[in-house]
Amino acid sequence: MYESNxxxxxxxxxxxxxxxxxxxxPKTRDGDIVVNLSVVDKNNxxxxxxxxxxxxxxxxxxxxxxKLFDEGETxxxxxxxxxxxxxxxxxxxxxDGVFLKQxxxxxxxxxxIVQVKDRQPIRFTDMIRYDSTTIDxxxxxxxxxxxxxxxxxxxxxxxxxxxxxxxxxxxxxxVDHTINRLLTAGFYGILEVGEPNTPVLGxxxxxxxxxxIITGGTNPMAAVQESGIPIVTKAIKGTLDxxxxxxxx
Numbered sequence: 001m002y003e004s005n006x007x008x009x010x011x012x013x014x015x016x017x018x019x020x021x022x023x024x025x026p027k028t029r030d031g032d033i034v035v036n037l038s039v040v041d042k043n044n045x046x047x048x049x050x051x052x053x054x055x056x057x058x059x060x061x062x063x064x065x066x067k068l069f070d071e072g073e074t075x076x077x078x079x080x081x082x083x084x085x086x087x088x089x090x091x092x093x094x095x096d097g098v099f100l101k102q103x104x105x106x107x108x109x110x111x112x113i114v115q116v117k118d119r120q121p122i123r124f125t126d127m128i129r130y131d132s133t134t135i136d137x138x139x140x141x142x143x144x145x146x147x148x149x150x151x152x153x154x155x156x157x158x159x160x161x162x163x164x165x166x167x168x169x170x171x172x173x174x175v176d177h178t179i180n181r182l183l184t185a186g187f188y189g190i191l192e193v194g195e196p197n198t199p200v201l202g203x204x205x206x207x208x209x210x211x212x213i214i215t216g217g218t219n220p221m222a223a224v225q226e227s228g229i230p231i232v233t234k235a236i237k238g239t240l241d242x243x244x245x246x247x248x249x
Contacts, residue, residue: 009134010130010131010132010133010134011130011131011133011134011135011136011137012108012129012130012131014236015093015096015108015130015236016108018034018093018097018236018239019034019093019096019097019100019106020097020100021034021097021239022034022093022094022096022097022098022100022101022239023101024094024097024098024242025101026098026178026181026182026184026185026187027181027185029185029186029242029243030241030242030243031241031242032239032240032241032242033090033091033094033097033239033240033242033245034090034091034093034094034097034236034238034239035067035088035089035090035091035237035238035239035240036088036089036090036091036217036218036221036233036234036235036236036237037069037075037076037078037086037087037088037233037234037237037238038086038087038089038220038221038224038231038232038233038234039080039081039084039085039086039087039231039232039233039234040084040085040087040224040229040230040231040232041083041084041085041230042071042083042084042085044229044230045085047227047229048087048224048229048231049066049087049248051150051220051223051224051227051229052066052087052089052220052223052224052248053248053249054153054223055149055153055219055220055223056220056248058152058153059188059215060149060152060153060160060215060219060220061089061090061189061215061216061217061219061220062089062090062091062092062094062095062187062188062189062214062215062217063090063186063187063188063189064186064247064248065089065090065186065242065245065246065247065248066087066088066089066245066246066248067087067088067240067244067245067246068085068086068087068088069085069086069087069088070085070086071083071084071085073086075088075237075238075240076237076238076239077238078234078237088237088240088245089217089220090187090189090217090245091217091235091236092163092189092214092215092216092217093108093236094187095182095187095189095190095214096108096165096214098178098182098187099167099175099178102174102177102178103174104167104168104171104174104175104178105167105168105171106165106166106167106212107165107166107167107209108130108163108164108165109129109130109164109165109166110127110128110129110130110137110163110164111127111128111130111136111137111138111141111161111162111163111164111216112124112125112126112127112128112137112141112161112162112163112164113125113126113127113141113146113147113159113160113161113162114159114160114161114162114191114201114213115158115159116152116156116157116158116159116160117156117157118156118157119156119157121162121191121192121201121213122201123201123202124162124164124201124202124203125146125159126141126146127164127203128140128141136235136236138161138163138216138217138218138235139218139233139235141161142161142218142221142222142225142233145225145226146159147159147160147161147219147222147225147226148160148226149161149219149220149222149223149226150223150226150227153223160215160216160219160222161215161216161218161219161222162191162213162214162215162216163213163214163215163216164200164203164211164212164213165211165212165213165214166205166206166209166210166211166212167209167210167212168208168209168210169196169197169208169209169210170208172196172210175193175210175212176193179193186247189214189215189217190212190213190214190215191213191214191215192211192212192213193210193211193212193213194210194211194212194213195210196208196209196210197209197210198210198211199211200212200213201213217235218233218235221233
């Protein structure tokens with residue numbers, strides 16, 4: 001019964017619930033983060049990890065840390081099938097959770113696709129509100145083959161997955177401070193921070209608020225999909241102790 005209720009939960013409620021479970025401290029680099037889980041054929045694992053590495057080191061993911069799960073291992077109720085490998089990667093909701101722990105009220109609004117030109121984000125081209133779907137918007141958009149993440153890593157221009165959040169403008173200094181802490185800890189997933197009461201990448205913000213654009217944690221998976229390699233992605237799969245993850249070198 002619980003699993004059925006969880007499946008029918010709107011994505012915004014699911015995000016708000018799981019962000020409370022984030023205990024990650026950027027200063028000490030320990031605690032739990034939210035992760036996505038990707039499942040691939042073991043025969044493709046090396047190629048997939050190389051694609052992940054390229055995307056992560058292009059700044060198009062939340063961070064460059066991963067945890068691998070072998071066939072037969074279980075994570076958050078999911079058992080990796082024979083012949084498969086699981087890859088846990090940081091989800092952008094980790095950043096929301098860190099904001100929350102710093103006393104910054106954060107409101108997840110939608111996930112979408114951002115057009116990038118010469119490594120500068122230009123505008124959102126597509127978006128799905130979290131309060132209108134029970135499926136992660138970035139999963140939906142990725143399934144429509146609307147991204148060009150690989151092209152972005154090669155040329156600096158393309159379409160990538162991103163998330164839009166709002167925070168009160170009075171929290172601007174705290175937001176800047178927290179982002180700097182996250183950057184120092186290796187979390188570089190902030191694509192754009194808007195000015196108070198000012199649209200960000202073509203999207204209006206509520207009065208007395210400012211927009212924060214966070215890169216999608218599923219951009220590496222989109223690059224794998226663009227390469228024609230089978231991959232199953234389970235977004236917002238659960239929380240994981242950051243100390244169990246290793247930098248993808």
